[in-house]
Amino acid sequence: MNALLNELHAYHHDVAKNITQIKELLRRIRHEPDAGDDCSLLFKKLEALHGDAERHHHENEELIRRALLATEAPIHQRVKDIERDHQAFGRIAGQLKMLEDTTKEARVIADTIDDFIKKYYDHMDAEENIFFPAAAKWLSDAQWQDIKRQWR
Numbered sequence: 001m002n003a004l005l006n007e008l009h010a011y012h013h014d015v016a017k018n019i020t021q022i023k024e025l026l027r028r029i030r031h032e033p034d035a036g037d038d039c040s041l042l043f044k045k046l047e048a049l050h051g052d053a054e055r056h057h058h059e060n061e062e063l064i065r066r067a068l069l070a071t072e073a074p075i076h077q078r079v080k081d082i083e084r085d086h087q088a089f090g091r092i093a094g095q096l097k098m099l100e101d102t103t104k105e106a107r108v109i110a111d112t113i114d115d116f117i118k119k120y121y122d123h124m125d126a127e128e129n130i131f132f133p134a135a136a137k138w139l140s141d142a143q144w145q146d147i148k149r150q151w152r
């Protein structure tokens with residue numbers, strides 16, 4: 001497979017591992033609402049989901065997505081939704097940051113993060129099964145080179 005798509009795949013793989021750890025922490029927090037240490041570890045792990053690497057990942061995907069829109073490829077609705085997803089994740093990341101400062105209630109935190117994780121999995125699924133294969137099929141070598149020049 002294309003090296004840039006491989007890089008996106010590898011990033012997803014790392015995120016999935018991170019999410020698995022986050023879920024385990026959530027499970028503990030739900031069962032022991034006083035688990036303050038687990039909570040701060042949880043927010044530390046969440047930071048990885050809205051740091052620079054995450055922003056760059058989305059920007060790289062958008063380069064590919066815009067290139068795909070410029071081809072003759074039939075565009076699946078899920079691919080159209082990806083841009084909106086990326087914007088939504090940015091918003092949710094901001095909400096999570098606020099939660100850390102304002103909410104002490106473990107259940108509220110856990111519910112919000114659970115919802116985020118569900119959306120994130122669904123998003124990665126659409127990218128890996130619909131978006132990336134379409135890009136691999138339709139983008140020209142010249143387009144990939146152009147993307148590579150702008151890649152972060």
Ligand SMILES: [Fe+2]
Nearest residue numbers: 057061124127
């Ligand atoms: Fe992605």
